[in-house]
Amino acid sequence: MSRLVLVKELRERDRRRMLKHFLDLEDSDRLLRFGTVLPDEQVSNYVNRIDFSRDMVFGVYNRFFKLVAVGHLAFAPRDEKNSVTEKERVAEFGVSVSKTARGLGVGSKLFERAAISCRNNDVDTLYMHCLSSNKTMMHIAKKAGMEIHRDYGEADAYLKLPPANPASVLQEALDEQFAVLDYTYKANKRIASKWLGRLFGKK
Ligand SMILES: CC(C)(COP(=O)(O)OP(=O)(O)OC[C@H]1O[C@@H](n2cnc3c(N)ncnc32)[C@H](O)[C@@H]1OP(=O)(O)O)[C@@H](O)C(=O)NCCC(=O)NCCS
Numbered sequence: 001m002s003r004l005v006l007v008k009e010l011r012e013r014d015r016r017r018m019l020k021h022f023l024d025l026e027d028s029d030r031l032l033r034f035g036t037v038l039p040d041e042q043v044s045n046y047v048n049r050i051d052f053s054r055d056m057v058f059g060v061y062n063r064f065f066k067l068v069a070v071g072h073l074a075f076a077p078r079d080e081k082n083s084v085t086e087k088e089r090v091a092e093f094g095v096s097v098s099k100t101a102r103g104l105g106v107g108s109k110l111f112e113r114a115a116i117s118c119r120n121n122d123v124d125t126l127y128m129h130c131l132s133s134n135k136t137m138m139h140i141a142k143k144a145g146m147e148i149h150r151d152y153g154e155a156d157a158y159l160k161l162p163p164a165n166p167a168s169v170l171q172e173a174l175d176e177q178f179a180v181l182d183y184t185y186k187a188n189k190r191i192a193s194k195w196l197g198r199l200f201g202k203k
Pocket of ligand 1: 108130136137
């Protein structure tokens with residue numbers, strides 16, 4: 001059954017929740033996400049260093065207003081030796097979905113959003129780096145049509161993207177708008193339930 005997955009761009013105010021999401025990942029998932037079992041302190045450094053003015057970060061909130069997935073789209077200047085693109089920048093995507101939210105299309109949806117954001121930001125090459133044992137991610141990469149190169153247990157994949165067009169711009173704007181509405185509704189519901197809890201003396 002395909003579910004509605006709303007992907008919202010994350011900002012500075014989401015940093016604390018992002019950190020919680022990453023710290024909740026168990027060692028095997030940290031290995032898959034970061035290529036090494038990153039200790040808590042380094043996870044915290046990573047989150048603190050995310051530059052929201054340069055990169056884009058996407059998230060999915062569940063119905064209990066918990067951040068259950070984070071996708072980091074990092075932009076970097078093109079390496080002079082890069083023969084795959086002539087654009088000024090390339091992008092790399094890293095993603096993680098909490099165990100409780102897996103298998104529902106969240107990872108794929110975050111990837112789709114990253115791809116459309118690349119197009120709309122004049123980037124035509126999207127990279128992903130993962131362990132080649134990561135069957136789920138390899139499946140998502142193949143499904144998206146990524147070109148995959150395997151080397152010593154690691155896999156580098158990249159996807160060539162078409163240029164932006166009015167439909168891609170509209171789609172990203174609409175997706176974000178729906179996600180913001182959903183976020184606002186959940187945030188207000190959370191505030192109302194806390195307020196009612198206090199009013200009726202519940203903890
Ligand atoms: C990889 C990850 C992001 C996937 O998230 P997800 O929300 O479960 O992914 P989706 O539900 O969108 O898609 C999973 C797809 O993989 C398939 N899949 C699941 N397990 C699989 C396996 N062992 N082998 C092959 N395919 C598999 C599912 O059938 C599904 O395919 P479909 O969309 O064609 O039906 C998530 O498992 C995760 O966070 N893993 C730890 C961190 C990580 O590996 N990050 C990627 C490195 S950057």
